[in-house]
Amino acid sequence: MDEERARTSQGSVPFRLRVGVTGHRRLDDEEALAAQVRRTFQRLRALVPSSQFTPVLFTAVSSLAEGADRLVTREMLRDQGTRLEAALPLPSEEYLRDFESDASKREFNELLARADVVTGMPPAASREEAYQRAGRYIVEHCDVLVALWDGQPPRGQGGTAEIVEYARKRRLPLFWIATKGQPEISEEMGQGIGPRGP
Secondary structure, X not given: OOHHHHHHHOOOOOEEEEEEEEEOOOOOOHHHHHHHHHHHHHHHHHHOOOOOOOOEEEEEEEOOOOOHHHHHHHHHHOOOOOEEEEEEOOOHHHHHHHOOOHHHHHHHHHHHHHOOEEEEOOOOOOHHHHHHHHHHXXXXXXXXXXXXXXXXXXXXXXXXXXXXXXXXXXXXOEEEEXXXXXXXXXXXXXXXXXXXXX
16 A cells, blocks of 8 residues: 555545646756755745645656756655656657667656656647647646746747746746756746645
């Protein structure tokens, strides 16, 4: 029996906070960014605290791309009770072609195997459109978005800046961590944060 089922059987009803992930594939200082990701989750726990009968559990909603997606997803999965929903822009066999090394491909497959839900996007006219669809899906299926972003304007379809802008238009709560210079955390509360049911 897993921990969540045990809690439920003891009379507690967990809430799921769905945390979407977007960000750049190339990151300069992953260690410093990972530390800020951990601080972001501490802040989320303060904003949406657990109680004796309503434990707040995370679900990561991620495309599992190299860089930011995997960094945030790995940090989230350290937290017991976290679930993973993979939102893949392309069929997994095709998506693997976008990853450079065998180690990266192995990591993708390992994370994918941990996913409770795998959602594929419908066919798109281009890879850029496929990535855009996955990014929008993530925004539409989360309660808060964590972005590892350099703060620069969009440089193409489906990129991090475009997905951040889409989240802002939807007034989705956003935590963005700067990937250039000091990795500072900026909070944009949008319409406010609240968990979903189990």
